[in-house]
Amino acid sequence: MKSYWIWNCGDYEIFHTNRVNSRRQQYGMDYPAFWRFYDVDRNVIFLTKVQAPRDGQLILHLNGTGYLKVDGVMYGDEKQVPIRRGEHALEIHVVHLSGLPAAYIESDVAATDGTWYTRSATLEKIPVGWDEKYDKPTDDPETFPFSYETVVPVCTEHTDGGILYDFGKEIFGLLHINGVCAQERIHVSYGESRQEALDTAFAVVQEDVAGQSAYCLRPRAFRYIFLTGTASAQLHAQLEYVPLPNKGFFRCDREDVNQIWQMCAYTLQLNMREVLTEAVKRDRWLWGGDAYQAFKFVPYLCSDSGIVRRSLIGLRGKEPFCEHINTITDYSLLWVMGVLEYYENYGDADFVRFIYPRAVSLMAFCAGREDENGFIVKKHADWIFIDWADMDKTGAVCAEQMLYIAANRAMAKLAQVIGADGESFTQKAKSLTDKVNRFFWCAEKGAFIDSFTSGRKNVTRHANIFAVLYDIADEAQRESIVRNVLKNEDVDKITTPYFEGYELDAMGKLGDVDYIYHMLTTYWKGMLDLGATTVWEAYDPQQSGVEHYAMYGDRYQKSLCHAWGASPIYLLGRYFLGVAQTASGYETFEVRPQRGQFGFVDGAVPVKGGYVRVTLSQKELCVVSTVDGGTLVWQGARYPMEKDKEIRLTF
């Protein structure tokens, strides 16, 4: 019978997240993440009842050690166990002290699959975890099912006393060095940029090898490889990736924007691995804020729920929750919002049912961080991040409260999804909204201020962007924010692509697609013009040459393949193609196309297993969806969309 490896629900994701977060290397050092790691349950009991259609037998395979009970009788693994026709209570016990406990039944009359369950401490049944990719007894759930593709250098150059290999674009993969002598002591210098690879004093990732005639080096990010110590090497790489075909696309009359979209898509693809890494060179970790941004991009590219779900589980970990996600207060709150984002995009209530208790304990932890006004504040080693910006973080920080409101509202909605009582979250969101307006709204500035504690009345974009994005500002406040903050040149500009994502989202929400168009055709185009094949972590048009690659005081610390820079995928799909869900899982959705300054836009956005195609030129609008549930909204009119029926409007 068709069988799958099963494990304790969520532990597969935590197992692989731990690997992701402990793989970073730089300057010859291992550099694991600094936050708390959670782990798998070491001792797991899987239960089910099976109905054997006839007499038969089974063999239990384990990742770990343990046994099977059939109607209370114990059997070892890897042994033929007779099963008589009829109903049987099966129970698998498996312990794995250093890996992921998992089980697989090979049989003609029984199987391990999603009908199995574990029991919580209160004896509730919790469906096991499983994945269709692990369906053979020889499969190993500890090995993530990556795909590999051979890539060869597009050009080779003798320089600086060695050979520089250019793979043409950034890749993440295993480097194979063949055709060398065992006597040669070879130095391998990796570079996201040509300069980095050649700068063997400062390149972040380097390795010395010797003693073999061929090498396969561990998966790393690079475009350039600089070898010294050998002249005969033949290089190729195996690109390591998860095959997630793009279901969305975007093209327009501007070739640079088309290239930007491709660059963003490729950047996101490289980072959609076991979980969403924030970058492939540095840090290669699962960061909550970066992932939350990507959660918004993914539905407009491949709409893969798996990568989002795995990241959410990996970020949250397990109990006890005694440290903010990545130690950052905002990231805990964004995680809760991310769970709702996931539900709204994919409509997966089972996942909400599974994760909800962990969201509740996270919010209880946050509640333990409130000051006398009920505002969330820093305690102990908490990191109030929000953004790298000159923000007044004295006492309760306004932007943090905006997220706290949004997280409480998200909790109320999630509670509703699974029929839990979310009234306390609704009330908390209301009282917080009221207090935020009382304490942080500054009539004099016509904006929310960072801190009321310091008395400095400092205004930054951040809290005000959140106020717009999360509908905390009312109509009047919104107008005031646009005038006094967003369009006010005197207020410091956003300096990170991370927060630029929020700002552009707010601009889109406010209907200002020209602002987005402008940023695409200047800021993103700037990187493109500098030869970027993936989007950078940060980009300052004022800098030049090798300056672009520096960060944190180090010459090449900047990541040149950073997921958070991929927001154009979202912005173009959401605000130009204009597709957005209006009921969870795209059960219903609206299409509100806007051409802005483009001559035409043409693209597709994944919806509910299908896609919606939108083509808008100066003369014609054409919309068609492969699924039901859509409504085209065009110039005030609403056009219900039928599956596969094209709507064509000409002007």
Added chain:
Amino acid sequence: MKSYWIWNCGDYEIFHTNRVNSRRQQYGMDYPAFWRFYDVDRNVIFLTKVQAPRDGQLILHLNGTGYLKVDGVMYGDEKQVPIRRGEHALEIHVVHLSGLPAAYIESDVAATDGTWYTRSATLEKIPVGWDEKYDKPTDDPETFPFSYETVVPVCTEHTDGGILYDFGKEIFGLLHINGVCAQERIHVSYGESRQEALDTAFAVVQEDVAGQSAYCLRPRAFRYIFLTGTASAQLHAQLEYVPLPNKGFFRCDREDVNQIWQMCAYTLQLNMREVLTEAVKRDRWLWGGDAYQAFKFVPYLCSDSGIVRRSLIGLRGKEPFCEHINTITDYSLLWVMGVLEYYENYGDADFVRFIYPRAVSLMAFCAGREDENGFIVKKHADWIFIDWADMDKTGAVCAEQMLYIAANRAMAKLAQVIGADGESFTQKAKSLTDKVNRFFWCAEKGAFIDSFTSGRKNVTRHANIFAVLYDIADEAQRESIVRNVLKNEDVDKITTPYFEGYELDAMGKLGDVDYIYHMLTTYWKGMLDLGATTVWEAYDPQQSGVEHYAMYGDRYQKSLCHAWGASPIYLLGRYFLGVAQTASGYETFEVRPQRGQFGFVDGAVPVKGGYVRVTLSQKELCVVSTVDGGTLVWQGARYPMEKDKEIRLTF
């Protein structure tokens, strides 16, 4: 400088406990324990400040991957790091996803030792764990430092188509088979008894080997080995043990009792491993009730605090505490009492400081298991064990409340040790005592009844023994209990050595040493007469032959080397030699010798790093202690004891 491997405090113990609890095998199956496993923290940060006496350097060794920070600057492991004279802030980051994260600094100017600390979620400093046995960079904290001793069979017998090897007494160790041919398919059958080894259909532990000319089989318990399939084998074993020299001893005029003491001591020695196993053949697990019994024996034998401390940490695990220890309600409560027992015996307030928060959360978990009267009851998968006995377990069970009172009292005392507020525990103990008397004391029976819910008024010894042992019964109740329960032949006898330990302790406390003498010279002597070399899990004098080895419906499931049978060590030291601490860590202690029916008793009990020697014959009492703090109490008079000054009384 003298350096030690350091780890997250408590994780070494949890790491090794998990190994202990997952090593059991029977009938060719792996049989890990069925309860919740906790695990080490995967990501650990060690901190300290060092004062380098001069310029020097260090090398960091890690069990895991990570790095060192010296005054904020990162260095990799296994590299020479320069350290300038003066003060430095050191920080070690280490991740180990499959083992025990640990670190060791090799240096002439700095060291890893007990002055390092980790930080709790609330930034408290928690001293690291370390052990003097791991003081070299090549030491591996994942390898428990057992000692080994070669043991050879004392006799060999050709029988049943094979060869039976008798090692003379029960051992636990690795079996070496030498001098065989690779072609031979050898069957190895282990036996704690001769019959078990020969019964290849039913022996619990068996293994087939082939393909080599020599084998070393994993550590197991056995006295007999039966080999078939080879005639040329040379066997020897390596006894695996922790060298803990006996500091206590006992001898008297009855050679059988002397042998019983030796047998008990050896039984306990075999079970004092990484943690206290309850037995060496089956289950080889860390059981809370069994360990609690042994906690009382150890101070009268070797007085090793390490074995008790490791067991306490291993039993309790970490957070969240969401399942009773071994799933058994009583074992959770006994654990709390065990912590106090540990403190009273060894005076180690640092450990209490470390473990107290885990005791608090355990008690909070128990509080969540209370009924409307405040009695602790079964919830979900809880196991109300107390003993294998015909007990009325309807509703709240009396014996369980007795332990709940004792555990609350223990918490109050532990709170006092570390200056925490234990008032709630004091109050809870008081109100419980009051309610237990109101609900469970039956004037008609003159005893505590098992259950007031059922209306059956069933009386067993268990609750009444606890009432005496833990001073819950007042003087009048105590007399009534002795008359109506303990000395009442109509009340079912205790059937397990486990609970017999409590009963004899109560008898000793009541001054009835003749009862203990009687049990030693009949019950324990019965096993001795049947050839026991270690104490059995259970013994029924009515049985005969191979019947003795059966348990749980299986022919040889009974353990013939069971720690809980070693109570004579405690009983003889505590009630005949009469030594007992009166202030924690034997700061003060009393000696109240009783000869009972012995012609003479002579022995030593470890006290505070030294020992007290007691010799009592019909004509003379001689007491001497190698440490201060003792008081001899003899026939109503108190004699203060001076270090090394013998007190000799003749009559």
